[in-house]
Amino acid sequence: MIVTIDGPAGAGKSSVARKLADSLGFAFLDTGAMYRCVTLQCLERGVDLNDAGRVVEIARQCEIEFRDKGVFANGVDVTDAIRDVAVSSSIKLIADNTEVRELMVKAQQMWAIGKDAVTEGRDQGTVVFPAAECKIFLTASAEERAARRCRQLHAMNKEADYEAILAAQRERDHHDTSRPVGGLVAATDATHVNTDCLSEEQVLDRLIAIVRSKQEVPNSVERSNPYPNDLSKQGEPEVGNGVA
Ligand code: DC
Numbered sequence: 569m570i571v572t573i574d575g576p577a578g579a580g581k582s583s584v585a586r587k588l589a590d591s592l593g594f595a596f597l598d599t600g601a602m603y604r605c606v607t608l609q610c611l612e613r614g615v616d617l618n619d620a621g622r623v624v625e626i627a628r629q630c631e632i633e634f635r636d637k638g639v640f641a642n643g644v645d646v647t648d649a650i651r652d653v654a655v656s657s658s659i660k661l662i663a664d665n666t667e668v669r670e671l672m673v674k675a676q677q678m679w680a681i682g683k684d685a686v687t688e689g690r691d692q693g694t695v696v697f698p699a700a701e702c703k704i705f706l707t708a709s710a711e712e713r714a715a716r717r718c719r720q721l722h723a724m725n726k727e728a729d730y731e732a733i734l735a736a737q738r739e740r741d742h743h744d745t746s747r748p749v750g751g752l753v754a755a756t757d758a759t760h761v762n763t764d765c766l767s768e769e770q771v772l773d774r775l776i777a778i779v780r781s782k783q784e785v786p787n788s789v790e791r792s793n794p795y796p797n798d799l800s801k802q803g804e805p806e807v808g809n810g811v812a
């Protein structure tokens with residue numbers, strides 16, 4: 569079974585998606601980490617991020633692996649490096665690149681073959697796994713997400729300007745939703761969960777209940793072919809563009 573979790577930045581997707589996967593005994597795919605790996609590789613090699621063709625070359629050569637809870641790019645542990653502010657502030661040029669997206673989508677579909685998995689991102693229920701058995705769209709208001717970010721920063725003894733964080737949040741939302749390919753949008757058959765007044769534990773309980781309810785419904789889609797869109801066109805992942 570494939571469970572997709574999409575939603576805006578700061579809605580708490582990553583942490584709850586990982587916990588959901590652990591609770592279900594499913595594999596977990598953090599697709600944002602993949603775009604982050606490509607961004608980091610570009611920055612490390614001094615690639616002009618506006619040079620779309622060169623960025624695609626880097627993406628093609630980027631072998632991404634998820635080992636335990638760590639992320640490796642071309643054999644190097646980049647788990648922390650991909651969370652760097654420099655990566656976050658440059659990533660839109662990579663995530664907006666249509667060819668990079670095609671490579672990532674293909675790698676994500678290949679990774680999922682034969683797996684029970686929770687995948688998390690922006691386009692999982694719409695573009696990557698349109699026939700997923702369970703789709704969740706996780707949201708929270710921009711105000712709540714900004715307030716949570718402030719609390720996280722305060723907990724780390726860092727300064728937090730609520731208005732600035734809220735403005736940045738709105739800007740990111742606008743960018744994520746207006747991306748022409750793979751833009752953030754809820755799949756029509758996704759179950760919406762608003763986390764505004766819920767603790768992480770409550771969100772997790774709700775998600776588990778949603779997955780369980782879908783597991784009880786017999787699915788007409790063949791387990792071995794949940795990607796009706798274009799899997800027939802897909803061969804083995806190209807060298808240097810796999811995700812393991
Ligand atoms: O979820 P995240 O913050 O780690 O994602 C990093 C960036 O990657 C974010 O700006 C949106 C983009 N992204 C995307 O375009 N498609 C995905 N499936 C996942 C992330």
